[in-house]
Amino acid sequence: MKRxxxxxxxxxxxxxxxATPTTDSTMNVLFISIDDLRPELGCYGSTVQSPNIDALAxxxxxxxxxxxxxxxxxxxxxxxxxxxxxxxxxxxxxDRNQYWRNPGYTNATTLPQYFKExxxxxxxxxxxxxxxxxxxxxxxxxxxxxxxxPYYESPEHATENRNLTSLWWAFExxxxxxxxxxxxxxxxxKVLQDLKNLRTQGDTRPFFLAVGFHKPHxxxxxxxxxxxxxxxxxxxxxxxxxxxxxxxxxxxWTGYGTLRQYDNTKNVFTGTRCxxxxxxxxxxxxxxxxxxxQEIRKSYYACVSYIDSLVGQVLTQLxxxxxxxxxxxxxxxxxxxxxxRHEPHHNWFEYILLxxx
Numbered sequence: 001m002k003r004x005x006x007x008x009x010x011x012x013x014x015x016x017x018x019a020t021p022t023t024d025s026t027m028n029v030l031f032i033s034i035d036d037l038r039p040e041l042g043c044y045g046s047t048v049q050s051p052n053i054d055a056l057a058x059x060x061x062x063x064x065x066x067x068x069x070x071x072x073x074x075x076x077x078x079x080x081x082x083x084x085x086x087x088x089x090x091x092x093x094x095d096r097n098q099y100w101r102n103p104g105y106t107n108a109t110t111l112p113q114y115f116k117e118x119x120x121x122x123x124x125x126x127x128x129x130x131x132x133x134x135x136x137x138x139x140x141x142x143x144x145x146x147x148x149x150p151y152y153e154s155p156e157h158a159t160e161n162r163n164l165t166s167l168w169w170a171f172e173x174x175x176x177x178x179x180x181x182x183x184x185x186x187x188x189x190k191v192l193q194d195l196k197n198l199r200t201q202g203d204t205r206p207f208f209l210a211v212g213f214h215k216p217h218x219x220x221x222x223x224x225x226x227x228x229x230x231x232x233x234x235x236x237x238x239x240x241x242x243x244x245x246x247x248x249x250x251x252x253w254t255g256y257g258t259l260r261q262y263d264n265t266k267n268v269f270t271g272t273r274c275x276x277x278x279x280x281x282x283x284x285x286x287x288x289x290x291x292x293x294q295e296i297r298k299s300y301y302a303c304v305s306y307i308d309s310l311v312g313q314v315l316t317q318l319x320x321x322x323x324x325x326x327x328x329x330x331x332x333x334x335x336x337x338x339x340x341r342h343e344p345h346h347n348w349f350e351y352i353l354l355x356x357x
Contacts, residue, residue: 028327029115030318031210034307035073035127035217038336041304048301049229052312056331068335074098074130076334081129082108096133101142112143115208121198123148123191126184126212147194152187154180167262168220168299170227176306179221181213185310189317196321211314216303216337218258220296226309227302236294236301239339259288259296268292297339 041050043057044064069079074094075086082089082100089106091098101107109117116122122145129135129143131153136142138151176182188211195207215222230236260266268288288296311331318324 026206028206028323029120029208030314030323030327030329031111031128031208032311032314032329032331033077033126033128033210033212034311034331034333035212035214036335036337037216037304037307037333038339040301040339041308049305050308052308052315053331056311056315056329060329060331068333071335073127073334074134077128077130078135080332080334081111082106083111084108091134094130094134099134099136101136101139110139110143112208112210113139116143116145119205121145121147121195121205121207122210123207124210124212125152125187125191126154126181127214128210128212152184154183154187165263167218167259167265168295170222170224170299170302172224174223176223176226176309179223181215181307181310184211184213185313188314192314192317192321192323196323213307213310215307216300219262220299220303222299222302222306226306227299229305230298230301233291233295233298236298238290238293238297242293265292293339300337300339 040046040048041057042048042054043050043062068076069086070076070092072093075089075091075098078084078089078091078100079086084100084106086092089100089108090104091100099105112122112124112128122143124138124144129138131138138144138153140149140151144151171179177186188209191209195209198205260268265288315324315329318327318329
């Protein structure tokens with residue numbers, strides 16, 4: 001874990017050093033965060049189809065041993081974006097009362113705030129911080145420039161109003177532009193166009209642009225075209241190591257709380273036998289049946305491919321606007337996802353960091 005913390009720290013220090021305004025050739029920064037993304041990418045040897053991220057990795061520094069601080073959204077993102085350990089920030093979970101600017105907390109400077117205070121136009125969208133009170137509602141009072149306000153989140157009607165109750169769903173005839181992440185990618189493209197217009201009007205300030213995608217976080221919703229990239233779920237390989245580790249403590253077990261709320265998963269477990277505090281829970285019998293595990297894995301892979309296409313869209317727009325040669329691109333995640341490895345479907349501690357130079 002120490003090595004992972006050092007890699008993350010060194011990356012952020014290097015980012016500061018490379019991008020701090022000192023010359024007329026100051027670099028812009030495009031910071032892409034993908035929620036719950038484990039290294040299921042072609043550039044890590046996976047069979048998942050991720051051509052755009054793989055192309056970025058081929059001309060980047062690829063980190064193969066980087067680790068998050070806490071395998072949960074809010075504390076991991078707060079730690080990475082402030083450079084403070086969770087114990088220092090006092091943010092250990094998703095709790096509306098755990099915000100690093102609350103009285104008695106660190107009030108730490110964030111990564112986008114640092115750039116804003118050093119002459120950058122700082123604009124964010126989507127899931128960069130964990131939204132809500134635990135981030136001061138995307139830290140909107142401190143981290144973003146006026147050009148980036150109000151902070152952009154995709155319209156709620158895109159997915160939420162479909163009232164779907166399935167853990168996975170592939171939308172027929174949907175190109176993905178109407179899903180929340182598609183809207184975020186479109187907004188990123190628009191912002192890059194706006195930034196180019198500012199340049200033509202004489203505004204020479206560099207930019208820090210943070211683009212946060214929600215998938216492959218559950219529920220696994222994607223256009224059907226990406227679902228169809230993969231064979232039927234029955235042909236998706238199961239993990240080679242599905243069983244719980246020997247002598248695993250109860251605290252490491254998951255009660256499947258988030259995955260059990262959907263119609264096609266909530267009836268998998270019956271009674272109280274598989275609750276987290278049950279001695280019988282740490283067993284293969286309390287894992288998901290193979291057919292559901294395979295469907296989860298396929299749907300996760302399809303979501304990764306969908307997000308990969310959106311990353312490609314943003315990178316293409318970066319090049320179209322003439323920013324590609326003077327922009328540092330960072331692609332990262334907050335944590336991963338187990339996908340039936342060691343049985344509990346919960347967050348995985350390893351995450352990735354890419355830097356385009």
